[in-house]
Amino acid sequence: MALMIDAIVTKSINEKLRVAFTMDPAWTRLEPQSISGDPTPGIEARVHDPLWMLTRQWQLGEFAGEDVGSPLLVHVNAESTFVTAWQPGDPATNRPAQALPDGLPLDPFIEREATPPEALGIRQRAEAGSQLVEMLADAGFDVRAALLSACPLQDPDAGNPPEHFRLRPAIALFLKTLPDGAEAANQLEGNFAGWMSGASPDAIAASKAWLQWFRSSVAPPVDPVDDCWIPDRLEYRFSVRAGMGDKQTVLRAPVFEGGNVDWYAFEAEPRARLQLAVEPPVQEPVKREITVLSTPLRYSGMPASRYWQFEDGQVNFGMIETQTFDLARLCLAEFALVYANDWLAVPIDVPAGSLTHISEVAYTNTFGERFTVAEDNDANRAGRFRLFHTSIKDSDATMPGLFVPPTALSAFEGRAVEDLFVLRDEMANMVWAVENFVQGVSGDTRNRGDEERPVNAVTDDMEAVAEFQYLLESAVPHNWIPFVPVANGTPGAFHLRKGSMQDQDSTLGVLLRNTPYDLKDEEVPRAGLRLKRVPMLARAEDGSYLRWIGRRVSVGRGEGSSGLVFDAALKPG
Secondary structure, eight states: OHHHHHHHHHSOOOHHHHHHHHSOOOOSOOSOOOSSSOOHHHHSOOOSOHHHHHHHHHHTTGGGOOOOOOEEEEEEEEEEEEEEEEEESOGGGOOOOEEOOTTOOSHHHHHOOOOOGGGSOHHHHHHHHHHHHHHHHHTTOOOHHHHHHHSBOOOTTTTSOOSOGGGHHHHHHHHHHOBOHHHHHHHHHTTOOGGGTTOOHHHHHHHHHHHHHIIIIISOOOOGGGOOEETTTTEEEEEEEEEETTEEEEEEEEEEOSSOOOGGGOEEETTOOOOOSSOOOOOOOEEEEEEEEOEEOOOTTOOOSSTTOOOOTTOOGGGOOOOTTOHHHHHHHHHHHTSGGGOEEOOOOOOTTEEEEEEEEEEEETTSOEEEOOOOOOTTSSSOOOTTOEEBTTSSOEEOSEEEOOOOSOOEEOOOSEEEEEEEETTTTEEEEEEEEEEOTTSSEEEGGGSOOOOOOOOSTTTTTOSSEEEEEOOOOTTEEEEEEEEOSSTTOEEEEEOOSSSSOOOOSSTTOSSSOEEOGGGSOTTOEEEEEEEEEEEOTTSOEEEEEEEEEEEOOOOOOOOOOEEEEEOOO
């Protein structure tokens, strides 16, 4: 290069050549070029400071690593015991255990409610009666006239103001042409359906098929002994049994608020036993040896495992704001940033409705070596929290295993047929249940907010002698049902009991229909509660439909004010 500079300085050369050698270069393309046609040297990204790279490797501890193979195959030995029985309600009531029917999920047995008369409207009754008439007619047995005489529909508005004026023409038509399906079902079950006399075998089979449909989809009969709803706690309680005899494990669901039944709703009670009246044949646990491919765990924002690799900038774990006492965030950051490359996902198919214990986990690496993974033993560690472990009742210990309840794969929720709020009224120092929607006599939802509200009016007979009139108690809307404190026997303790602001109970819904109805005071927080009855739909293993009405409990909308006042002075006019 020095000779070329000397040539430019000392010799006279072409002006264009001089400018090309002396001016600053102008780059038009920034990409590796290869004279030989092999692009490999251009994409090697050679490091010009290998000492810096070795120092970084030493700093990150890579020199301390061993030359081992990566896990390739994972071998799992598992033992599964299946759910064979369940027990409704609180365990303290000691209700008899029941066998779980094959192919049916547990959800409808837990959540379904006994259909009260007020929950089955005239539309459901008429449609069920029409279905019965059509099925019998298809079987060659015309029984419409006899059914209308034996099971007539009752006018729901007889003696009361009409609830739905737009439905009055349809109701009048129903009364003349359709029988009452609910009454027909009662007569078929009681063997006093005289209108079935002379029916052919096909007609009898059709009536049995209709009755099975009616009791499974429209008005399922539920014995109060089988009811899992705890009204004073606003929750479900039930138990299940995995295994049989002395080799059984009982799992309790002490607080279940409805919805999808999953493993975290249960706690184990090792010493408990559930016994069926008639035990099925003994089923031995199913043992399996499973071999699967290990897959590196992937998640958004995880650090790159190689140098010169761009990381996902959408998730920045380095920006987590945490303190030394915030253990949850510290554990998350440590998992995401330190052990990101050390986790493998091992998918294992677990049978539905079973409790699976893992007895051995081993893996084969890329060198063909097999290693057994030692069981994690942290029995000496303080604390009771274990991730993905089922708690043991009244103990800090946990029960290892994978529990998959026999639940529906996916259940669909419909629009609520009843909706109410339970809230605190600090101004009146009371708790109220406010019914928003209830099922009307037609079977459809009815908005109780549309009811006529009471007026705190004063009479005019004292205008001449008094400027103000005394009001002992103001009126509140009829859909506001009071709950008053009642002593429960413990000194200083009480529970809430449903009352009424009128001479009769103003409750029109199903959720609060019991009288007396008691509710634990601690179940009503300052935010209040919201209770709903929602229709549910799911499928069994054979594809048949399962319908029931469940209950849902969620957080309310805060406190409210009923406007209730005592000892008020009102001015006439």
